[in-house]
Amino acid sequence: MSTTTIDHAHDHSHDHAHDHAHGHPHGWRRWLYATNHKDIGTLYLWFSFVMLLAGGSLAMAIRTELMQPGLQFFKPEFFNQLTTMHGLMMVFGAIMPAFVGFANWMIPLQIGAADMAFARMNNFSFWLLPPAAILLATSFLVPGGATAAGWTLYAPLSTQMGIGMDMGIFAMHIMGASSIMGSINIITTILNMRAPGMTLMKMPMFCWTWLITAYLLIAVMPVLAGAITMTLTDRHFGTSFFNAAGGGDPVMYQHIFWFFGHPEVYIMILPAFGIVSHIIPAFARKQLFGYASMVYATSSIAILSFIVWAHHMFTTGMPVTGQLFFMYATMLIAIPTGVKVFNWIATMWKGSMTFETPMLFAVGFIFVFTMGGFTGLILAVTPIDIQLQDTYYVVAHFHYVLVAGSLFALFAGFYYWGPKWTGHMYNETRGKIHFWNSLIWFNVTFFPMHFLGLAGMPRRYADYPAQFTDFNLIASLGAFGFGLTQVYFLFFVVLPCIKGGPKAADKPWDGAEGLEWTVPSPAPFHTFETPPTVK
Amino acid sequence: MKYAKRLQTLMLGALFMLAGMPSWAMENSQGGPARWELNLQPPVTAIARDIYSIHNWMLYVCLAIFVLVFGVMFYSIFKHRKSLGHKPATFHESTAVEIAWTAVPFFIVIAMALPATKTIVAMKDTSNADITIKVTGMQWKWGYDYLKGDGQGIAFLSNLSTPREQIGSPGVEPTQARGANYLLEVDNPLVVPVNKKIRMITTANDVIHSWGVPAFGVKQDAIPGFVRDTWFKADQIGTYRGQCVELCGKEHAFMPIVVNVVSDADYKAWTEAKQKEMAASADDPSKVWTIDELKVRGEKVFTANCAVCHQANGKGLPGAFPALDGSPIVNGPKAGQINIVMNGKNAMPVWKTVLSDTDIAAAITYTRNSWSNKAQENIVQPAEVLAARK
Numbered sequence: 037m038s039t040t041t042i043d044h045a046h047d048h049s050h051d052h053a054h055d056h057a058h059g060h061p062h063g064w065r066r067w068l069y070a071t072n073h074k075d076i077g078t079l080y081l082w083f084s085f086v087m088l089l090a091g092g093s094l095a096m097a098i099r100t101e102l103m104q105p106g107l108q109f110f111k112p113e114f115f116n117q118l119t120t121m122h123g124l125m126m127v128f129g130a131i132m133p134a135f136v137g138f139a140n141w142m143i144p145l146q147i148g149a150a151d152m153a154f155a156r157m158n159n160f161s162f163w164l165l166p167p168a169a170i171l172l173a174t175s176f177l178v179p180g181g182a183t184a185a186g187w188t189l190y191a192p193l194s195t196q197m198g199i200g201m202d203m204g205i206f207a208m209h210i211m212g213a214s215s216i217m218g219s220i221n222i223i224t225t226i227l228n229m230r231a232p233g234m235t236l237m238k239m240p241m242f243c244w245t246w247l248i249t250a251y252l253l254i255a256v257m258p259v260l261a262g263a264i265t266m267t268l269t270d271r272h273f274g275t276s277f278f279n280a281a282g283g284g285d286p287v288m289y290q291h292i293f294w295f296f297g298h299p300e301v302y303i304m305i306l307p308a309f310g311i312v313s314h315i316i317p318a319f320a321r322k323q324l325f326g327y328a329s330m331v332y333a334t335s336s337i338a339i340l341s342f343i344v345w346a347h348h349m350f351t352t353g354m355p356v357t358g359q360l361f362f363m364y365a366t367m368l369i370a371i372p373t374g375v376k377v378f379n380w381i382a383t384m385w386k387g388s389m390t391f392e393t394p395m396l397f398a399v400g401f402i403f404v405f406t407m408g409g410f411t412g413l414i415l416a417v418t419p420i421d422i423q424l425q426d427t428y429y430v431v432a433h434f435h436y437v438l439v440a441g442s443l444f445a446l447f448a449g450f451y452y453w454g455p456k457w458t459g460h461m462y463n464e465t466r467g468k469i470h471f472w473n474s475l476i477w478f479n480v481t482f483f484p485m486h487f488l489g490l491a492g493m494p495r496r497y498a499d500y501p502a503q504f505t506d507f508n509l510i511a512s513l514g515a516f517g518f519g520l521t522q523v524y525f526l527f528f529v530v531l532p533c534i535k536g537g538p539k540a541a542d543k544p545w546d547g548a549e550g551l552e553w554t555v556p557s558p559a560p561f562h563t564f565e566t567p568p569t570v571k
Numbered sequence: 572m573k574y575a576k577r578l579q580t581l582m583l584g585a586l587f588m589l590a591g592m593p594s595w596a597m598e599n600s601q602g603g604p605a606r607w608e609l610n611l612q613p614p615v616t617a618i619a620r621d622i623y624s625i626h627n628w629m630l631y632v633c634l635a636i637f638v639l640v641f642g643v644m645f646y647s648i649f650k651h652r653k654s655l656g657h658k659p660a661t662f663h664e665s666t667a668v669e670i671a672w673t674a675v676p677f678f679i680v681i682a683m684a685l686p687a688t689k690t691i692v693a694m695k696d697t698s699n700a701d702i703t704i705k706v707t708g709m710q711w712k713w714g715y716d717y718l719k720g721d722g723q724g725i726a727f728l729s730n731l732s733t734p735r736e737q738i739g740s741p742g743v744e745p746t747q748a749r750g751a752n753y754l755l756e757v758d759n760p761l762v763v764p765v766n767k768k769i770r771m772i773t774t775a776n777d778v779i780h781s782w783g784v785p786a787f788g789v790k791q792d793a794i795p796g797f798v799r800d801t802w803f804k805a806d807q808i809g810t811y812r813g814q815c816v817e818l819c820g821k822e823h824a825f826m827p828i829v830v831n832v833v834s835d836a837d838y839k840a841w842t843e844a845k846q847k848e849m850a851a852s853a854d855d856p857s858k859v860w861t862i863d864e865l866k867v868r869g870e871k872v873f874t875a876n877c878a879v880c881h882q883a884n885g886k887g888l889p890g891a892f893p894a895l896d897g898s899p900i901v902n903g904p905k906a907g908q909i910n911i912v913m914n915g916k917n918a919m920p921v922w923k924t925v926l927s928d929t930d931i932a933a934a935i936t937y938t939r940n941s942w943s944n945k946a947q948e949n950i951v952q953p954a955e956v957l958a959a960r961k
Contacts, residue, residue, distance in 0.1 A: 179890035280796020353799030
């Protein structure tokens with residue numbers, strides 16, 4: 037990344053609490069009518085954290101039931117609601133909005149823009165989410181309860197669900213619209229509002245990964261909308277898209293869903309790659325190795341993600357040519373992903389490293405995400421997938437890449453950029469406690485699931501053969517530890533550093549690069565009202 | 572201090588052990604999973620053996636890459652620290668290196684994919700089977716039809732046979748100890764001869780299920796309205812267990828698969844016995860049953876098929892499964908209840924494709940005379956159900 041210079045002549049340093057010159061609103065209007073990218077970023081981040089805790093509570097309930105064989109706490113039909121809603125809330129309510137929150141906060145700051153391109157649409161994109169979340173959450177309360185078809189909502193099981201399914205469909209439509217609008221905003225901002233001198237190949241990696249992610253979102257969100265709308269009409273308007281008796285095809289639902297679903301998981305990881313690509317160079321005090329390679333690798337991953345969807349469908353009965361093609365294509369994605377891991381390690385190599393909490397989470401990410409990558413590669417091998425499809429091995433794999441991957445990167449980003457947002461340094465000891473507990477309890481929870489899957493334990497099971505008890509018990513205890521750690525994070529790290537703490541410098545990390553570190557901490561309400569010039 | 576820490580560890584360990592107490596008494600399931608199993612189940616087909624080997628190969632390669640890559644990373648973490656005085660280098664790109672670490676993984680991936688290619692092609696070749704069996708996934712049981720080969724014509728349903736008293740329910744403790752084959756046992760297992768190629772045709776009646784037996788290396792989705800197939804050739808006599816592997820509703824965890832692989836002689840004996848049994852129990856649809864005969868038969872059918880939703884006490888689940896006790900349909904004209912049971916409605920299965928006329932008549936008769944129901948039309952004969960099929 038290139039060095040940057042700023043035009044100091046128009047440097048405002050208004051603390052946003054005292055910025056009367058523009059008369060921006062205070063009180064509830066500030067938040068409801070927010071058009072400021074920092075405020076909207078904050079709204080997204082709080083929303084996603086609440087959804088993380090809500091989805092996490094559902095996971096605690098699941099693990100409580102699965103501690104022992106037998107049905108102790110929940111009827112199986114309710115258990116299936118728990119697993120479904122845990123997935124939907126985490127994917128659409130926690131991970132995706134959290135990354136959008138980071139995008140809102142950081143993209144304008146990193147490219148030297150005053151705000152996002154479409155400030156009012158930005159407000160709408162956010163405020164669509166709370167009603168959608170309420171619709172989703174209250175679906176538990178209607179007759180029949182929430183949808184219990186798994187977050188993948190396969191037909192024709194989805195046709196048997198009660199009205200909670202329709203509520204879920206509408207919630208997903210609303211969240212999809214929010215994502216599409218947000219992506220349009222991000223692409224337009226990045227392509228048009230970079231500071232003079234900041235060519236695309238000088239742009240920060242986080243902006244690159246979000247640019248690519250935004251294109252993925254625009255391409256595939258409408259496809260999901262199609263799949264769930266067809267489900268809706270099959271349920272209520274007599275269509276037979278997925279009903280064989282009417283001439284339709286249940287497997288077509290899977291094709292349409294996974295055409296969305298596979299790029300979706302890359303949507304959830306590419307911004308994480310971006311965050312890690314900022315933190316490693318900062319704490320190694322060494323420029324990111326292979327910037328151009330990293331851009332090309334990210335683009336390759338995005339393009340490849342469109343041609344691998346049927347690796348979620350190896351047991352549906354596709355012809356052998358299909359199985360071979362999707363196996364080869366899926367294994368190919370390991371290559372650009374590996375290239376990224378090697379580039380991060382090459383950045384660390386012969387650097388001058390310190391291990392504050394952001395770096396701990398970033399290095400932890402590389403370690404544990406790569407393990408998830410290995411199990412993904414193993415699952416890509418079709419004969420092995422035949423044994424492991426729909427077992428706990430898959431559950432282990434995707435939690436490794438989504439929790440130890442995406443979530444750890446989000447934590448890393450919080451610790452790294454938090455001082456810029458709040459103006460305070462977090463407590464370093466408590467950050468380390470959060471990191472080590474998260475890492476250890478995460479592995480205690482999810483590592484045994486590999487064994488359960490290999491031994492044949494299917495997923496989405498409310499009860500299981502007694503021989504699976506030991507690893508299930510360990511996983512449940514680990515889950516309770518992990519959950520408690522996140523509650524600790526909220527009360528002992530996040531809230532205290534918002535309310536007070538040592539004052540953060542403009543650039544608290546001496547190895548950090550980027551325009552965001554040239555503005556004060558906390559960042560003033562308005563920044564870069566005049567764009568800086570980048571050399 | 573040292574002893575305090577040890578006491579703490581001891582307490583923690585004791586707590587964990589106590590938590591696992593109920594599982595101490597557990598044995599491995601024969602032909603199913605073992606306790607603390609770390610790898611795939613022992614293979615009994617050539618395909619399963621191939622898969623086991625390919626998985627081992629993948630594990631070795633991944634382990635080698637893991638050790639190499641993280642060896643370098645942790646070396647760097649320990650040596651290239653500011654606290655050790657290490658100064659940062661300035662290099663930040665190298666085209667040669669990028670090409671190298673793109674090309675080498677590419678070749679590794681090819682080495683992984685080659686053995687797998689052979690196995691996939693073999694797994695897909697279902698031709699020249701000795702016996703062909705259709706398996707139908709239903710909510711929540713399997714149906715087996717022997718279509719071709721020895722045993723042709725045999726057909727039966729295979730239900731979970733673990734008593735509900737071993738499972739319990741929210742707030743109600745199990746009243747029976749769990750057996751070794753808890754959730755892995757059925758009333759009518761699939762029986763096949765050893766060393767014969769068995770082609771399994773899968774389909775379903777309602778939603779997508781999936782038929783899988785880990786020891787065989789076999790898994791195939793059962794899709795309503797479509798037929799798929801797979802095959803296996805077991806080379807060891809024994810009993811092998813699997814479970815439904817596609818979410819299919821509330822009893823998804825309660826519809827296991829049991830396959831008895833037997834010698835040719837035993838298989839012949841079984842087919843003869845089964846065919847005799849089927850002939851004997853084939854109900855004469857014109858037989859006129861007494862109400863007591865129907866109620867006794869009906870209670871069996873109800874327990875195996877209906878109680879799972881409508882409950883043994885007929886109270887159902889308000890909002891989801893209607894109560895039969897006091898229901899206007901159960902207490903009203905017969906035709907209405909016959910119609911709903913035969914043709915299904917929403918989550919209610921289409922029983923006319925699953926149960927015989929006698930079973931349907933018996934179950935309906937049972938509901939009309941049980942709990943607080945005292946229907947005026949309180950007997951349904953199999954002949955009436957047969958007539959309603961037209």
